[in-house]
Amino acid sequence: MKPAATDIAAVMDAGGPHLGVLMARVEDRLRTIAEPAGLPLSEWAGGTIAAGGKRLRPLLSLLAAGGPTTGEEQDALVRAGVAVELLHVATLVHDDVLDAATLRRGAPTVWAVAGRSAATTTGDFLFATAFAELARNDDPDQVKALSAASSGLARGELLQRADAWDASITVERYLERCELKTARLFAAACELGELAAGRSPALASFGLRIGLAFQVLDDVLDVSGPTEATGKHRGTDLLDGTITLPLVLARRADAELAALDPRSVVDSEAAERVCDMIARTGALEEARDYALALVADAKAELPARLEPSTRAALELIADGVANRGA
Numbered sequence: 267m268k269p270a271a272t273d274i275a276a277v278m279d280a281g282g283p284h285l286g287v288l289m290a291r292v293e294d295r296l297r298t299i300a301e302p303a304g305l306p307l308s309e310w311a312g313g314t315i316a317a318g319g320k321r322l323r324p325l326l327s328l329l330a331a332g333g334p335t336t337g338e339e340q341d342a343l344v345r346a347g348v349a350v351e352l353l354h355v356a357t358l359v360h361d362d363v364l365d366a367a368t369l370r371r372g373a374p375t376v377w378a379v380a381g382r383s384a385a386t387t388t389g390d391f392l393f394a395t396a397f398a399e400l401a402r403n404d405d406p407d408q409v410k411a412l413s414a415a416s417s418g419l420a421r422g423e424l425l426q427r428a429d430a431w432d433a434s435i436t437v438e439r440y441l442e443r444c445e446l447k448t449a450r451l452f453a454a455a456c457e458l459g460e461l462a463a464g465r466s467p468a469l470a471s472f473g474l475r476i477g478l479a480f481q482v483l484d485d486v487l488d489v490s491g492p493t494e495a496t497g498k499h500r501g502t503d504l505l506d507g508t509i510t511l512p513l514v515l516a517r518r519a520d521a522e523l524a525a526l527d528p529r530s531v532v533d534s535e536a537a538e539r540v541c542d543m544i545a546r547t548g549a550l551e552e553a554r555d556y557a558l559a560l561v562a563d564a565k566a567e568l569p570a571r572l573e574p575s576t577r578a579a580l581e582l583i584a585d586g587v588a589n590r591g592a
Contacts, residue, residue: 272586274320281579284334285325292324292347299348299395310376310388311395315355317371322583323350323455329580330459330469333573339463342403346458349400349412354451356392357419359385364423365506400458408461415454422446430507431528433517440511444481445474452477468569472580475564476587479557483590485510486553489541501537504528511556513540516549523547561588 278285300311324347331343359376361367363385368378377385393416400408425443429435456469489512491500503510507528517524523543531537544550561584568577 272320272322272583272589274325277325277579277582277586280575280582281329282334282575285328285579288328288335288340288344288347289321289325291344292321292328292351295344295348295399296351299352299399300391303391306380306384307388307391310380310384311391313373314359314370314376314388314392315352317373319371321351323354323451324348326350326452326455326469326473326580326583327459327462329576329583330456330465331463332460332465332576335463342405342462343459345399345403346408346462347455349396350451350455350458352392352396352399353412353416353419356389356396357451359389359392360423363389403462405461408458411454411457411461411467415450418446418450422448426508429509431509433509433513433526433528435509435514437511437514440509440514441478444478448481449474449477452480468571469580471567472564472584475560475567476584479560479564480587480590482511482553482557482560483587486512486550486557487590489513489544490550491541499534499537500541501531501534504531504537504540505534511553512544512549515552516544516547519547519549558588561585 278289296315297312300308300315302308303311327347327350328343331339335343358370362370362375362377363382366377367375369375375385376388397409397412400412422443422445425439425446429439429443453470453473456473457467460467460469485503488498488503488510489500499505504513509528513523517526520543523540526540531540565581565584568580572580
């Protein structure tokens with residue numbers, strides 16, 4: 267059985283009928299946005315976009331607007347949602363290059379089908395298209411918000427590469443990396459929605475906290491599995507040299523893990539064995555508790571001015587993130 271995750275249907279119901287209309291417009295734009303590039307780029311980019319996912323980031327943008335919008339505000343909000351999803355998809359394509367990943371959400375990656383150069387170009391195209399779409403809103407503050415998140419993604423990736431195979435990294439260093447690589451885009455999604463709707467940004471902290479929790483729980487799942495739930499072997503991060511919170515915490519409790527050289531984990535069997543050792547220390551529960559506390563803080567800090575329907579939908583998204591590892 268797959269781990270519990272965000273119930274998008276419940277979020278849509280809670281947010282109100284306008285939310286479905288806006289999400290349909292976002293999907294329509296995503297479906298056609300790569301067509302002007304022509305083949306084969308449009309096929310590579312369009313196929314990656316169509317692979318889907320839960321569209322959490324554009325959903326956050328739409329909800330951050332705070333309720334129904336009309337006319338130019340609605341158009342701007344849709345473009346903001348499209349832009350943040352394109353930026354997210356671009357990072358996935360580039361991650362597949364770095365990780366030499368053959369599958370993404372059950373479908374062959376651009377890297378597997380067309381090679382490194384094609385995949386890198388596709389990711390670059392998606393990045394550029396995200397900003398071209400957002401620029402149509404003619405709001406420098408929106409461009410600044412997405413640009414800051416994009417720069418953070420690059421810095422986070424560089425930190426992760428610098429930290430590869432280094433089991434001595436601190437919890438603080440790990441969290442900094444997670445904030446840059448994952449959480450800041452969640453925060454930017456909220457900020458873009460508010461700006462597009464003419465509101466003063468107040469939800470970035472909510473987005474940042476649930477983004478951090480999302481990444482922590484993703485790293486827990488890499489250790490806990492099972493493979494049929496996550497779609498990848500346990501310990502994939504270990505094999506890639508990516509040191510995550512469960513191992514950082516487990517090293518404090520287990521002398522053998524404290525002495526482990528991550529480079530010695532060279533195959534799936536060894537990775538499974540280390541995952542079992544990590545699990546026995548209680549580190550997975552400790553990491554989950556940290557993520558759940560982030561989610562609770564995010565919900566507690568939601569602004570009082572929110573419409574009840576918006577608050578309910580955002581709380582459901584937060585609860586869905588918390589249930590990732592359940």
